[in-house]
Amino acid sequence: MKVGFIGLGTMGASMAANLQTYLLKSNHGLVVYDVNRQAGDAHVAKGATFAESPKALAEQCDVIFASLPGPPEVEAVALDKDGLLAGMKKGAAFFDLSTNSPTLVRKIHALFAEKGLHMLDAPVSGGPNGARSGKLALWIGGEERVYNEHKAFLDAIGDQARYVGPIGAGSVAKLVHNCAGYCINTALAEVFSMGIKGGVEPLALWEAVRGGARGRGRTFDGMVDQFLPGKYEPAQFALKLAHKDMRLATELGRELGVPMRVANMAYAEMTEAMNRGWEKKDSRSPMQLQLERVGLELKVDPQRIKEALERDPPAKGDPKRS
Ligand code: NAD
Numbered sequence: 001m002k003v004g005f006i007g008l009g010t011m012g013a014s015m016a017a018n019l020q021t022y023l024l025k026s027n028h029g030l031v032v033y034d035v036n037r038q039a040g041d042a043h044v045a046k047g048a049t050f051a052e053s054p055k056a057l058a059e060q061c062d063v064i065f066a067s068l069p070g071p072p073e074v075e076a077v078a079l080d081k082d083g084l085l086a087g088m089k090k091g092a093a094f095f096d097l098s099t100n101s102p103t104l105v106r107k108i109h110a111l112f113a114e115k116g117l118h119m120l121d122a123p124v125s126g127g128p129n130g131a132r133s134g135k136l137a138l139w140i141g142g143e144e145r146v147y148n149e150h151k152a153f154l155d156a157i158g159d160q161a162r163y164v165g166p167i168g169a170g171s172v173a174k175l176v177h178n179c180a181g182y183c184i185n186t187a188l189a190e191v192f193s194m195g196i197k198g199g200v201e202p203l204a205l206w207e208a209v210r211g212g213a214r215g216r217g218r219t220f221d222g223m224v225d226q227f228l229p230g231k232y233e234p235a236q237f238a239l240k241l242a243h244k245d246m247r248l249a250t251e252l253g254r255e256l257g258v259p260m261r262v263a264n265m266a267y268a269e270m271t272e273a274m275n276r277g278w279e280k281k282d283s284r285s286p287m288q289l290q291l292e293r294v295g296l297e298l299k300v301d302p303q304r305i306k307e308a309l310e311r312d313p314p315a316k317g318d319p320k321r322s
Contacts, residue, residue: 002029003153004061006054006077007098008039011124012067014131015097015157016043019065022156033057054080056197058087063150065157067124078108078119086112093118093146095154099139099178102168109142109167118146121167124158135159139312141169177210183217187262192247194258217318224309225320226284228300235282242283243270 005016011032020030020043020085020097030048032040033056040050049154050206051057054077068074074096076118078084084094093293094112096105096119105121112119120142130136136158140147147163154161164173209215214222226232246267251259266286273286314321 001063002031002061004031004033004051004057004063004064005043006033006057006066007068008032008034008036009069010128011069011131013039013042013125014065014128015136016048016066018131018134019153019156020046020048022153024154029059031057052080053082054084055082055087058084058092059089062089062092063153064092064094065097065122065153066094066144070174071101074098075104075108079111085115085117086111088115088117088253090116091118093120093150094175095120095122095140095150097122097124097157099123099174102175105141105171113144115259118143119167120146121170122161123170123176124253125160125174130158130167137162138171139164139170140171141165142247148159153164169181180219183262185205190258190260190262191249194253194256194260194263197256198231198252199256204238213320216315217320218315221314222284223319224305227287228298228305229290229302230298230300231302232278232282232285232288233280237283238273238279239270239273239281239285240279243267243274243279246270258281 003010003019005019008016016030016032022028024047030043031051032043032048033051033054036041037050040048044050049060051060063080066074066077068077070298076083078096080086087093094117096108100121100123102121105119111120120140120141122138124131124136126136134157137160138154138158140154140161140163144163148166151161164170179312192202192205196260200208246263250260251262252269253263268284270283270287270288276283309321316322
């Protein structure tokens with residue numbers, strides 16, 4: 001069996017190298033391609049073949065991975081006349097490891113399906129270090145059977161390959177993850193600028209808040225008590241008290257002349273929730289306002305949440321969950 005890998009950049013070079021180690025042990029061959037031919041030198045030195053085009057690579061391979069900058073490059077590699085669609089063997093599978101547009105991956109998936117080819121989106125999370133060490137999450141969207149058949153290759157690339165749902169689901173999960181990260185960064189820059197202007201030494205401030213409830217839990221763990229099950233009563237922490245905290249924080253910002261766009265927006269959401277009469281509900285109840293705006297109601301079964309936490313437990317030092 002031959003495996004193809006296209007795009008040997010910061011992430012792809014290491015992922016292909018780890019895949020190659022596995023392929024060498026299991027007697028499979030590796031074929032690589034990159035617009036920059038030198039990017040494949042290390043893999044060729046270990047026995048890989050360099051293909052002349054994505055089409056030429058596809059003609060030889062049963063499964064193909066790609067780690068490309070973004071939608072235009074993936075579209076070109078997949079659909080151009082010298083691309084994968086023109087060369088892939090019937091029944092072969094293409095895993096797109098790039099961070100890509102869900103709409104584009106669904107389009108490629110549909111065009112591939114017409115020719116009896118499989119396409120799965122499989123974006124990764126873990127950065128260049130994770131790509132090197134193999135401590136990498138892969139979020140897969142597409143046909144579950146094809147995912148299961150190729151799981152060994154995915155496990156050679158990362159330690160947390162997970163099937164998320166139909167085609168596009170992996171890309172949606174990746175965008176949710178990265179968007180959450182950058183929104184959190186925006187909020188952190190804002191509140192730390194307020195704290196430092198408020199006279200606290202940056203490292204002392206960071207060490208202090210890192211030991212708090214938020215600091216000790218995993219980023220997304222706070223969603224399991226209220227947001228996912230849609231249960232805001234009884235309150236763990238009443239909205240009325242949280243609203244007071246945010247009033248104090250935004251007042252401090254005003255006193256210090258610190259612009260606090262994110263905090264004032266969060267405070268406005270909390271005020272709107274107070275005006276709904278939710279002051280005795282949990283402080284996360286304003287999250288329902290956004291769900292209302294998009295016409296969503298969440299009611300994830302608490303038993304399923306419990307099982308998910310058992311599969312992947314909260315941080316050890318999280319005071320809320322230990
Ligand atoms: P990169 O720019 O370092 O690597 C891209 C590689 O693709 C390069 O070697 C380039 O020569 C090659 N390439 C570009 N166009 C091509 C084409 N048409 N045909 C063949 N090869 C082509 O990018 P990266 O940081 O390795 O990221 C790759 C993907 O992984 C991106 O979608 C990125 O968003 C995602 N990602 C990156 C990180 C990170 O921390 N770098 C983390 C997670 C996900």
